[in-house]
Amino acid sequence: MGKKTLKRTRSLLGAVFFVCITLMFLDFTGTLHKYLGWMAKVQFLPAVMSVNVLIIVAILAVTLVFGRIYCSVICPLGVFQDGVARIHNVFKKNRYTFSKAHNILRYIFLGILVAGLIFGVGSIVALLAPYSSYGRIVQNLFSPVYQWCNNALAALSGRFNSYTFYSKEVWIRSLPTFVIAAVTFVLVVVLSWRNGRTYCNNVCPVGTFLSFFSRFSWFRMHIDEDKCIKCGMCTKNCKASCIDGKNGYVDYSRCVSCGNCMAVCPKGAIDYKHLPRKAAAPASGQTSNGNGVDEGKRAFLIGSAVAIGSAALAQEKKKVDGGLAFIEDKVAPERKTPVVPAGARSLANFRTRCTGCQLCVSQCPNDVLRPSTDLMHLMQPVMSFEKGYCRPECTSCSDVCPTGAITKILKEEKAVTKKGQAFWVHWNCVVCSDGVSCGNCARHCPAEAIEMVPYESETPNLFVPSVNENKCIGCGACEYVCPARPLSAIYVEGVEQHRIL
DSSP: OOTTHHHHHHHHHHHHHHHHHHHHHHOTTSTTHHHHHHHHHTSHHHHHHTTOHHHHHHHHHHHHHHOSHIIIIIOHHHHHHHHHHHHHHHHSOSOOOOOOOOHHHHHHHHHHHHHHHHHTOHHHHHHHOHHHHHHHHIIIIIHHHHHHHHHHHHHHHHTTTOOSSOOOOOOOSOHHHHHHHHHHHHHHHHHHHHHSSHHHHHTOHHHHHHHHHHTTOSEEEEEOTTTOOOOOHHHHTOTTOOEETTTTEEOTTTOOOOOHHHHHOTTOOEEEEEOOTTTTOOSTTSSBOSSSOBHHHHHHHHHHHHHHHHHHHHHHHHHHOOOOSSOOOOOOOOOSSOOOOGGGOBHHHHHHHOOOOOHHHHHOTTSOEEEOOOGGGTTOEEEOOSSOOOOTTOOHHHHHOSSSSSOOOOHHHHTTEEEEEEEEOGGGOHHHHHOOOOOHHHHHOTTOOEEEEEEETTEEEEEEEEEOTTTOOOOOHHHHHOOOSSSOSEEEEEEEEEEEO
16 A cells, blocks of 8 residues: 555545534534435444444454554544644644553543443443534534524525525523533643544543454554664654654554554655564563563453443343423423433433434424433433424434434324323413413314313313323423413423333
8 A cells, every 4th residue: 555545545534424424413404414324323332322233343343454443534523633633733743752551541431431331321421422522512512603604694595585595593402511512622622732632542432442452453554673764753743642663663552544654754664564463563561561461462352341241231221121472481391201202212212322412403403302401311312392392293313313312213103102291280371370261282282182171160261271191292392382481381291111102
């Protein structure tokens, strides 16, 4: 392979994945997802959560053959780090140095992620998942700018009687999630600007897990000692800080096969090729802990155990679950049980599999989904009905979810799936408080689950809602159209287990 071909190919593929995934999050019409949705499903952690064995095996196989190219091509957060580092390289070249791997720190973050998976702490999984972290950055920071530009074009095109664009309300769906996205963005940018892939190689649990396998990759970067003049150019251009040019050592657990070292080597001393195991051994002291224990083999066994354990855990979970004078803004009620989309099947399934990537939030056309503020399940989407309701004919969230937290559901099935139950609060109802007729909830209920019944015997012309539990699907239309403010007089509580009516 040519000295610069690897770098150019990797850069091109990484740019394609990065741009397409970013546009998929930005596109609130859902059009691009029809063509680009597979890019979300080939992300490693979503594949693990959905028990997509084919994707998991494919990623591990590619890693065993080519090294950690997943991190430099497919992972959008990894490519984002490369982009930031590349911008800094324009102002300051040859700025990297070799550093030893901080294995204890890496394994701590990996252990935290595994613990979060085992004990069902969705907020930990959402916080550490690299794909989800980038999704939150796009949804909370980039998307508002994109929508403001779209609204400006909509206003401009409207002057020419063109409706190519339509306005989209820009609002913060969850302040805690917005803050977390902003902090993550600043942290990643600062670390990438200062020293390349610091976040990827020390924090990201997916990168750490794949490092167990990349140590044994078939193709690797190799420094030819006969050609090497110890100039250090490879070390100064390695954004993963994994090349010790003076000793001819490459830490394959951190190398992402970017090709930078090959491109800058003045003597062509670095090749990307298959090496016999003996020739590929690192410098003295790198493979043994002093007691004759091969650290590479130990890491591989640990990685395999984690992979098998995670897959088994996910499979086990899968088996278990199956005309007002003044209009105030509505306030969401405190629900004892959150309402989650119909395709989730159950609250337990949803919480087990969701990584909080916010793709479903960005694609929801009715602004029903927003990140949870519950500490244990922070950033996992829940349904709220201040700005719209979950239309029975809409399946956008189930179409885009890459983790299996919201499984694919047909429109006909969704229309009869009970995901919540409406309850009437009589002291909030304008019929009871103001003595006026209403009936909005009954008129707009798509399931015809609400019947208006006489309020009191002495007021025969006033009627109040009565909810039929056997018909209500928990879509939230009644809560949305209720004129009572700030709290609706009728609200929806979620159900633990969804069922077909």
